[in-house]
Amino acid sequence: xxxxxxxxxxxxxxxxxxxxxxxxxxxxxxxxxxxxxxxxxxxxxxxxxxxxxxxxxxxxxxxxxxxxxxxxxxxxxxxxxxxxxxxxxxxxxxxxxxxxxxxxxxxxxxxxxxxxxxxxxxxxxxxxxxxxxxxxxxxxxxxxxxxxxxxxxxxxxxxxxxxxxxxxxxxxxxxxxxxxx
Ligand SMILES: C[S@@+](CC[C@H](N)C(=O)[O-])C[C@H]1O[C@@H](n2cnc3c(N)ncnc32)[C@H](O)[C@@H]1O
Numbered sequence: 001x002x003x004x005x006x007x008x009x010x011x012x013x014x015x016x017x018x019x020x021x022x023x024x025x026x027x028x029x030x031x032x033x034x035x036x037x038x039x040x041x042x043x044x045x046x047x048x049x050x051x052x053x054x055x056x057x058x059x060x061x062x063x064x065x066x067x068x069x070x071x072x073x074x075x076x077x078x079x080x081x082x083x084x085x086x087x088x089x090x091x092x093x094x095x096x097x098x099x100x101x102x103x104x105x106x107x108x109x110x111x112x113x114x115x116x117x118x119x120x121x122x123x124x125x126x127x128x129x130x131x132x133x134x135x136x137x138x139x140x141x142x143x144x145x146x147x148x149x150x151x152x153x154x155x156x157x158x159x160x161x162x163x164x165x166x167x168x169x170x171x172x173x174x175x176x177x178x179x180x181x
């Protein structure tokens with residue numbers, strides 16, 4: 001027979017093992033693990049995209065919501081982030097709720113199923129092998145005026161309108177308009 005203390009310890013241990021297991025599965029299957037964009041790069045990218053007050057920014061794979069919060073607080077934009085890892089989505093949701101000035105929201109789900117049809121600006125920081133699968137979606141589902149800003153990895157086969165070096169040349173951001181279909 002277990003004592004109450006042993007039962008509590010067992011439950012806590014079970015929860016820990018489950019959480020660590022989920023994070024390990026996420027790390028194994030994700031095409032783009034969580035690494036946040038430095039704030040200076042986010043600001044440069046959103047300036048490069050010309051993000052204006054009231055416009056809709058979508059971050060595909062929003063991590064902890066840093067892009068959403070800066071878009072909402074500093075650019076006056078509406079911001080929606082998609083994130084499939086529950087632990088990151090929760091942190092992003094909290095950041096959006098506390099610091100997004102009522103203009104930032106997070107959807108827990110797959111970015112490849114995101115509704116991007118109303119986006120003015122789409123922010124992307126994914127690994128190079130996650131991008132080819134995204135291209136047909138961007139081409140089929142965005143409006144002609146949508147700007148796409150990509151950090152670090154260029155979108156394969158697309159010609160950027162501008163490329164900017166940030167933080168003394170350490171990082172690159174790429175601005176695109178979706179090519180005509
Ligand atoms: C490199 S991080 C970028 C985070 C954030 N955009 C930023 O710049 O700070 C990529 C994020 O995309 C998420 N991600 C990867 N594949 C995804 C998918 N299929 N659907 C939703 N999120 C995804 C990862 O969990 C990770 O948080």
